[in-house]
Amino acid sequence: MTTATRLGTAMPGRRQILLPLALAPVAGWAVWAAGAPEAPSHPAGPFHLPLDESTAIWRDLGAVRMGGLTGDPQFPVKVSALDGRPVTVRGFMVPLTDGASHNRFILSANPMGCPACESPGPATMMHVHTSIALPATREPLTLTGTLWLRPQEGLFYRLDRAEQRWA
Numbered sequence: 001m002t003t004a005t006r007l008g009t010a011m012p013g014r015r016q017i018l019l020p021l022a023l024a025p026v027a028g029w030a031v032w033a034a035g036a037p038e039a040p041s042h043p044a045g046p047f048h049l050p051l052d053e054s055t056a057i058w059r060d061l062g063a064v065r066m067g068g069l070t071g072d073p074q075f076p077v078k079v080s081a082l083d084g085r086p087v088t089v090r091g092f093m094v095p096l097t098d099g100a101s102h103n104r105f106i107l108s109a110n111p112m113g114c115p116a117c118e119s120p121g122p123a124t125m126m127h128v129h130t131s132i133a134l135p136a137t138r139e140p141l142t143l144t145g146t147l148w149l150r151p152q153e154g155l156f157y158r159l160d161r162a163e164q165r166w167a
Contacts, residue, residue: 034091046108054090054142057082058109063125064156073123075149083149088165090142093134094125101133107143107159126157132162142166 030107060078067074096104109124128143145162 016114048092048114049090049140052090054088055085055109057089058091058124061126061157062109062123073150075156080149082147085147086144087147088142088144089126089147089159090140091126093137093141095136099109099136101135103130103133104128105134106155107141111138122155126159127155128159128162130162130164132163 016119047055047058051059054107060076060082063076064073064079089107091107091109092111093102094108094112095102096105107126108120108126110120112120125133126147128145130143130145134141142165143159143162144165145159148160149156
């Protein structure tokens with residue numbers, strides 16, 4: 001009888017140590033062969049809300065590309081035609097300050113923190129200015145206002161004189 005057995009602790013044998021190490025490459029190959037897990041996909045595609053007349057504009061706005069020597073946004077013709085025009089858009093409020101109501105906030109195509117949605121970027125957000133403060137909400141808002149391209153707030157879009165539209 002060995003000392004380790006007498007003390008009640010069994011020392012691991014060489015086979016118990018080496019077998020898991022030998023199987024590690026096989027397990028790694030099995031994970032690789034199965035393929036990488038797909039990125040989460042929302043039933044509506046890259047956007048949280050289903051496609052309808054008030055959300056289709058996000059697909060157009062999201063088509064902007066950065067280009068040129070200065071890296072300015074390059075708007076597709078369809079988006080450029082919306083500059084200074086009234087639009088209706090549905091999205092999620094992202095308050096800029098604390099408070100129960102807001103008249104300046106960000107409207108995002110997707111709610112913050114949705115893992116299955118497209119990651120937020122300047123093409124999927126717009127700075128909103130309303131004359132009447134709207135209550136803070138996590139529910140989608142439908143707003144009508146004048147869309148401006150290339151505002152000074154750092155995002156590509158601004159919605160001025162926005163008013164909430166009820167479904």
